[in-house]
Amino acid sequence: MDRAHIWPSFRPEHLLYEDADVLAVHKPAGVPSQSANPDRPDDVVTRLRAFLAARDGQAEPYLGVHQRLDRDTSGVLLFTKRPEVNAALAKQFEGRTLKKSYVAAVSGWRASCAESTLDDLLRKGDGGTMCVVAEAARARGRKPPGRAVNRNALAARVPTAAGTQRAVTHVRLRTHTEDRALLELRLETGRTHQARVQLAHARAPIAGDALYGGALAPRLMLHAAALELEHPRTGKRLVIRDEAPRDMADWVARGDRGASIYDDSKSLARALALAVERRWGLGQSAVRDVLSTRTTAFRLINEEGDALPGLAVDVYGTHLVAQLYVGGVWEDAARRDRVLDALHGLGFDGVYLKLRPKQANVLVDTRRDELAPALPVRGVPTVSPEVEIREEGVPYGVCLGDGLSTGIFLDQRPNRRLVRQISQGARVLNLFSYTCGFSVAAALGGAARTVSVDASVLALERGRANFAAAGVALGGLGPSAAHTFAAEDVFAWLARAATKAERFDLVIVDPPSYSSTKKRRFVADSDYDDLVSMAAKVLSPNGKLLASCNHRGMTRGKLRRFVAEGMNRERLTLAQLKDLPEAPDFPPPLGRDAHMKSVLATLA
Numbered sequence: 001m002d003r004a005h006i007w008p009s010f011r012p013e014h015l016l017y018e019d020a021d022v023l024a025v026h027k028p029a030g031v032p033s034q035s036a037n038p039d040r041p042d043d044v045v046t047r048l049r050a051f052l053a054a055r056d057g058q059a060e061p062y063l064g065v066h067q068r069l070d071r072d073t074s075g076v077l078l079f080t081k082r083p084e085v086n087a088a089l090a091k092q093f094e095g096r097t098l099k100k101s102y103v104a105a106v107s108g109w110r111a112s113c114a115e116s117t118l119d120d121l122l123r124k125g126d127g128g129t130m131c132v133v134a135e136a137a138r139a140r141g142r143k144p145p146g147r148a149v150n151r152n153a154l155a156a157r158v159p160t161a162a163g164t165q166r167a168v169t170h171v172r173l174r175t176h177t178e179d180r181a182l183l184e185l186r187l188e189t190g191r192t193h194q195a196r197v198q199l200a201h202a203r204a205p206i207a208g209d210a211l212y213g214g215a216l217a218p219r220l221m222l223h224a225a226a227l228e229l230e231h232p233r234t235g236k237r238l239v240i241r242d243e244a245p246r247d248m249a250d251w252v253a254r255g256d257r258g259a260s261i262y263d264d265s266k267s268l269a270r271a272l273a274l275a276v277e278r279r280w281g282l283g284q285s286a287v288r289d290v291l292s293t294r295t296t297a298f299r300l301i302n303e304e305g306d307a308l309p310g311l312a313v314d315v316y317g318t319h320l321v322a323q324l325y326v327g328g329v330w331e332d333a334a335r336r337d338r339v340l341d342a343l344h345g346l347g348f349d350g351v352y353l354k355l356r357p358k359q360a361n362v363l364v365d366t367r368r369d370e371l372a373p374a375l376p377v378r379g380v381p382t383v384s385p386e387v388e389i390r391e392e393g394v395p396y397g398v399c400l401g402d403g404l405s406t407g408i409f410l411d412q413r414p415n416r417r418l419v420r421q422i423s424q425g426a427r428v429l430n431l432f433s434y435t436c437g438f439s440v441a442a443a444l445g446g447a448a449r450t451v452s453v454d455a456s457v458l459a460l461e462r463g464r465a466n467f468a469a470a471g472v473a474l475g476g477l478g479p480s481a482a483h484t485f486a487a488e489d490v491f492a493w494l495a496r497a498a499t500k501a502e503r504f505d506l507v508i509v510d511p512p513s514y515s516s517t518k519k520r521r522f523v524a525d526s527d528y529d530d531l532v533s534m535a536a537k538v539l540s541p542n543g544k545l546l547a548s549c550n551h552r553g554m555t556r557g558k559l560r561r562f563v564a565e566g567m568n569r570e571r572l573t574l575a576q577l578k579d580l581p582e583a584p585d586f587p588p589p590l591g592r593d594a595h596m597k598s599v600l601a602t603l604a
Helices: 046-058 081-093 151-157 196-200 246-254 256-263 263-279 333-344 411-420 435-442 457-469 491-498 523-537 557-567
Strands: 015-018 022-027 074-080 097-107 115-124 130-140 165-175 180-187 223-229 237-241 296-304 311-316 320-324 350-356 384-393 394-399 427-431 449-454 485-486 504-509 514-516 521-522 540-547 574-580 597-603
Touching: 015 237, 022 046, 022 246, 046 074, 074 081, 074 237, 081 223, 097 196, 097 246, 115 196, 130 196, 130 263, 165 196, 165 246, 165 597, 180 196, 180 246, 196 514, 246 263, 256 263, 263 296, 296 384, 296 411, 320 333, 333 350, 384 504, 394 435, 394 457, 411 435, 411 540, 411 574, 427 435, 435 449, 435 457, 449 457, 449 491, 457 485, 491 523, 504 523, 521 523, 540 557, 557 574, 557 597
Parallel strands: 074 223, 320 350, 427 449, 427 504, 449 485, 504 540
Antiparallel strands: 015 022, 022 074, 097 180, 097 223, 115 130, 115 165, 165 180, 223 237, 296 311, 311 320, 384 394, 514 521, 540 597, 574 597
């Protein structure tokens, strides 16, 4: 595979306008205007500079930044190419003489309201949001959006309170279908989240806007459609347009596509392209990052979180693993083949397939070939049955054709990073350890001791191999070894460890949603507090417990309650109970919890 082809620095077709002084580009949805992670920058500025450097042979091409768009907003971004024109362009942005036009897909806008001006006072709200504190003027159905508002007159009528900002947005209805509409917006002011908060206040939130109550949609349906300005050197009128993506009109016309997106090749291709853009930073890691920080395995598509219901796709080096849920959407063989063909068309060497039971509590033989073929269903197999991937520099062995599981749970990447950071000198117990990913992370973080407990002998053998691949010596033989493994039922092991007064500074609890042994049946949604209570018995004073659950019926709040109740049952006091964030490549469905929830509990 050519990873640089799948994740190029920048796509030439996204260049909208360029001359010696300025450059305008289409920013795809999912690409940040500025990097949130300086260690792995994936913003449009970093990417565009790398593209220009390669294209023009310049070591560090100049880009003057004068505007930004929210990560999930698509559309026109304008840059200067020479410092000498910065002042002239900045003057237009600051003086608001530069005209900005947007297109938004919304629900709730009245068909009778063809034109309107939203004029509000905004202030900062909670959690990075904005809120409307007063309506300065609202005139539905009056002058066309192209006519300017007399801002001085408005200011005289309604004084701006301390801590507030005036926001003026002109709205024109483009199309309307039942409760949905496509609107053209002209922003006279440029406030944070201006169009989003004003339309939400007008009871017409932008689709896909989780912050402001938007309807379900593949993404935030807001697009910067045009900029109109005076050229900063020549003074001539310059209009730069970026046609609104087709998915916005599709959403208004047909609503949330759901499973039918798989029956339209063009819609499917757009959804895959959006997911690829969102994972650029991770995709480029294997190209740009040094071996000690490289990540070569991550989630490419996370079901409804990427507007592709029932489809999860993971990257493992040069291959993809597609996970489909048996029944429902995937009963149609033609639909399944269409998706697999589209995935293979992205450019990976091969695509492995996992067909998962529709009901999570159905226990099946995970190595049945009809559920998890040993060979890829598209392309060529991996060079050997077990291959090495890297996660932030740490090597792990995976088997892509050996049943439904591969050997690592990719959604735990942030938690493994956390364990590595907090394990210096600690005694660490890893319950339901599987192939010992947490244990390896703890050992690399300087843990004095790790114990990995799992009922599967085979999983623990693979765990030993992961220790060896990471260069971690087990530190002797038998119980005195620094890193030991127990092939045993977790509940039986915990009961015995408690009677022996074993204590650990960090206990990691990541159980399956359902499990059954000869002596016990465990259901996470009802028994998690019992598990926490047993784990708490082996916690040292001031110890920490990292609790995770991937059961979709378990809310984050319920997991917190289970952990608190389990600790309380042992008469332990919590100094802190902290929610842990999900990995960015595992976006949750709009307005819902992520599938995998985690909390870190610290004893007082």
